[in-house]
Amino acid sequence: MGYRVRVYKENFDFSAGHFITMSGRCESLHGHNYRVEVMLEGENGADAFLYNFSELKPLVRLECNVLNHKMLLALNNPHMRYNMSGEEIEVLYQNRRYVFPLAEVVLLPVINTTAEELARYLTGCLRKRILELNHPETKLLHAIEVGVEEQPGQAAYYFEPF
Numbered sequence: 001m002g003y004r005v006r007v008y009k010e011n012f013d014f015s016a017g018h019f020i021t022m023s024g025r026c027e028s029l030h031g032h033n034y035r036v037e038v039m040l041e042g043e044n045g046a047d048a049f050l051y052n053f054s055e056l057k058p059l060v061r062l063e064c065n066v067l068n069h070k071m072l073l074a075l076n077n078p079h080m081r082y083n084m085s086g087e088e089i090e091v092l093y094q095n096r097r098y099v100f101p102l103a104e105v106v107l108l109p110v111i112n113t114t115a116e117e118l119a120r121y122l123t124g125c126l127r128k129r130i131l132e133l134n135h136p137e138t139k140l141l142h143a144i145e146v147g148v149e150e151q152p153g154q155a156a157y158y159f160e161p162f
């Protein structure tokens, strides 16, 4: 038994470039207008809420801002090579080569920038931020789930206990 709260606001979005590798090939560079939703599961606290929406929403917005208008690169992808020099990053995949300004890239600790991995990454970031805030109701949280929608009707979710 328990409660869930879910936040999925209009401005929980970010636009970013990416490509994923799969079955020995790499997609062409393209972008998405991603949407994010967050679910918290747990017990109600003294004020009869599980976690204050007003406290949760700015955290989600902050994480969306980190990724907005950036090229997302998967740091742990075994098929990609990255060389950093000065203000640039060179990305090598087989005979393909891209160069991006470092300031316009987010190097993510994931093996591929799939919606699944982005959901897992955001789950970790948001869980950490909630723990850092250390509101009394945090003790009653059981789990967090983050959904990342790549395009309407196409989303992945990651779930983690608190």
Ligand SMILES: Nc1nc2c(c(=O)[nH]1)N=C([C@H](O)[C@H](O)COP(=O)(O)OP(=O)(O)OP(=O)(O)O)CN2
Residues within 6 Å of the ligand: 019, 020, 027, 113, 114, 115, 116, 150, 154, 156
């Ligand atoms: N489970 C997942 N499958 C796929 C992911 C993903 O993140 N998780 N990502 C992709 C691609 O990155 C791609 O951006 C989406 O591919 P696709 O749906 O084929 O894209 P289209 O825009 O061509 O889709 P249509 O709906 O057919 O227009 C692939 N799979």
